[in-house]
Amino acid sequence: MNYNAKILSADKDHVLLKNVGKIDPMSIDAYLKAGGYEGLKKALAMDPKKVIDEVSDSGLRGRGGANFPTGRKWTFTAGAKADQKYIICNADEGEPGTVKDRVLMEGDPHQMIEGIVIGAYAIGATKGFVYIRGEYRKSIATITKAIADAEKKNFLGKGILGSKFDFELRVVEGGGAYVCGDETALIESIEGKRGEPRMKPPFPPVVGLWGKPTIVNNVETLANVPHIIKNGAAWFTKKGPAGSPGTKIFMLVGDVNEPGVVETTFDHTPKDIVEKFGKGVDGGFKFAQIGGSSGNLFTADMMTNPMTYERMAEMKVSYGTGSIFVANETRNVVEFLSTVAEFFEHESCGKCTPCREGTHRISQIMEKFEFGEGTISDLDLLEELALVMKKASLCGCGQACVNPFLDALKNFKGEILAN
Ligand SMILES: Cc1cc2nc3c(=O)[nH]c(=O)nc-3n(C[C@H](O)[C@H](O)[C@H](O)COP(=O)(O)O)c2cc1C
Ligand code: SF4
Structure with a gap:
C-alpha cells in the first residue's frame, strides 16, 4: 500500500492511524472486524443532542486549520430551523506539505464516513458531500467504493440500521483551487458556481449550501468522532494536556532526515517531533514553517514550546494544518x-x-x-x-x-x- 507518506509514530500511540497500513481500506468487513461502525451504532441509540454534548465535552476542535470547537459548531446547525440540512466533509487539502487527509482517506476510509454519518445524525442532516481535491484520484476511488459498501450494509441510506434516520452521501470532485478549501468557496463550488468565498456572516452552520444550515468539517476532525462516541468524552480529554485533548496528525517535510506523518498528543514541541520522529534536521536548523504556506515561521527558540492551543495563542501563532516544513542553513x-x-x-x-x-x-x-x-x-x-x-x-x-x-x-x- 502506498500512501506517499511514511508513518513515523508508534502504533501504540495511534487512534486515527490505528488501522492505516494494517487493514485493507477497500474492505468494509476488515473495518468491521477492527471494531468499525460501533460508534455509529451507539450514537443511533442516543438522543442527537446527547451526541453533540459528548462531542462538546470531549473538547474536540476542528483540524482543518481554524481550531473551532466542533460541538459548538454542531449546536448552531442543530438549533437552526430548516426543511433541509447538510453536512460536508472538507477533503480539499490544498495547503502545501499537508497530506494527512489523504492518508486517512486512502488508509481507513470508513473511519471518516462513520464520523460523517454520526455528525449528520447529531445535527439532523439527511444529505452530505465529501468534497475531495480533484488530483486525489486514489482518495476519490477509495471513498466512492467505501460509500457503496456502506450503503449495502445500511450504514448509509434509508432507515439506517433499523432507525428512522435516513442519510445519503455523495463525492464531489474539486478543481484543485487552493481557495476552494475555504468552506464558503467550497459551498459555492458544490452549487456549481465559481469557487469564491462568500461574505460572512451569515456563517454556513446557519446559511450554507443552497441557503440551508450546513456543517463543514475537516476529514481529520470527523475521523475523531466515532472514537469519541465509542469511548466517551472523558477518554478523549485524558489524551494529551488539559485544554488540548486528543491526538493530532503532524507532517514532517523539507530538510528532515526522515519525512513522514506523525500522530501524537499536543504536549509535544515541534522540536521533539523533528528530533524524535524525523531523526533531526538534515543540515543545521534555520527555521520551520508550520501549517502550510500561510503558516508562521518558527525560529529555534519557538520550536521548544508545546503545541497546545493555549501556548500557540500566547505566542500569537498557529500550527494550522499541522505540517512542519523544516529549512536547513543552506536555504535562502x-x-x-x-x-x-x-x-x-x-x-x-x-x-x-x-x-x-x-x-x-x-x-x-x-x-x-x-x-x-x-x-x-x-x-x-x-x-x-x-x-x-x-x-x-x-x-x-x-x-x-x-x-x-x-x-x-x-x-x-x-x-x-x-x-
Ligand atoms: C483559503 C482557505 C483554504 C482552506 N483550506 C482548507 C482545506 O483544504 N481543508 C480544510 O479542512 N479546511 C480548510 N480551510 C478551513 C475551512 O474554511 C473550514 O474552517 C474547515 O473546513 C472547517 O472544518 P473543521 O472545523 O473541522 O476544521 C481553509 C480556509 C481557507 C480560508
Ligand atoms: S476572497 Fe479575497 S482574500 Fe480570499 S482568495 Fe479571493 S482575493 Fe484572496
Whole structure:
C-alpha cells in the first residue's frame, strides 16, 4: 500500500492511524472486524443532542486549520430551523506539505464516513458531500467504493440500521483551487458556481449550501468522532494536556532526515517531533514553517514550546494544518519567500482587492530581491501591504498568506536586504 507518506509514530500511540497500513481500506468487513461502525451504532441509540454534548465535552476542535470547537459548531446547525440540512466533509487539502487527509482517506476510509454519518445524525442532516481535491484520484476511488459498501450494509441510506434516520452521501470532485478549501468557496463550488468565498456572516452552520444550515468539517476532525462516541468524552480529554485533548496528525517535510506523518498528543514541541520522529534536521536548523504556506515561521527558540492551543495563542501563532516544513542553513530566505509569493499570487481568487493586488505586488517585490535589486523601501512597502491584507482581505487566504512575510521581516530582514 502506498500512501506517499511514511508513518513515523508508534502504533501504540495511534487512534486515527490505528488501522492505516494494517487493514485493507477497500474492505468494509476488515473495518468491521477492527471494531468499525460501533460508534455509529451507539450514537443511533442516543438522543442527537446527547451526541453533540459528548462531542462538546470531549473538547474536540476542528483540524482543518481554524481550531473551532466542533460541538459548538454542531449546536448552531442543530438549533437552526430548516426543511433541509447538510453536512460536508472538507477533503480539499490544498495547503502545501499537508497530506494527512489523504492518508486517512486512502488508509481507513470508513473511519471518516462513520464520523460523517454520526455528525449528520447529531445535527439532523439527511444529505452530505465529501468534497475531495480533484488530483486525489486514489482518495476519490477509495471513498466512492467505501460509500457503496456502506450503503449495502445500511450504514448509509434509508432507515439506517433499523432507525428512522435516513442519510445519503455523495463525492464531489474539486478543481484543485487552493481557495476552494475555504468552506464558503467550497459551498459555492458544490452549487456549481465559481469557487469564491462568500461574505460572512451569515456563517454556513446557519446559511450554507443552497441557503440551508450546513456543517463543514475537516476529514481529520470527523475521523475523531466515532472514537469519541465509542469511548466517551472523558477518554478523549485524558489524551494529551488539559485544554488540548486528543491526538493530532503532524507532517514532517523539507530538510528532515526522515519525512513522514506523525500522530501524537499536543504536549509535544515541534522540536521533539523533528528530533524524535524525523531523526533531526538534515543540515543545521534555520527555521520551520508550520501549517502550510500561510503558516508562521518558527525560529529555534519557538520550536521548544508545546503545541497546545493555549501556548500557540500566547505566542500569537498557529500550527494550522499541522505540517512542519523544516529549512536547513543552506536555504535562502529570499528564494523561499519568492516561492511562497508566487504560490499565493497564483491561488488568489481575485474577488477582493487587497489580496488580488497585494499578492501580485508582494510577488513583484520578492522578484526584485531575487535579482539583487530590492531596497529597504521595498521592505517597508511589503510590510504595509501585508498589514493591510491581514486586516482587509475577504477570506483567510489573503489574511493569512502574509504571515511568513511578516515573520521573515522580524527575523531575517538583514539577510533579505543582503541578497
Ligand atoms: C483559503 C482557505 C483554504 C482552506 N483550506 C482548507 C482545506 O483544504 N481543508 C480544510 O479542512 N479546511 C480548510 N480551510 C478551513 C475551512 O474554511 C473550514 O474552517 C474547515 O473546513 C472547517 O472544518 P473543521 O472545523 O473541522 O476544521 C481553509 C480556509 C481557507 C480560508
Ligand atoms: S482574500 Fe484572496 S482568495 Fe480570499 S476572497 Fe479575497 S482575493 Fe479571493
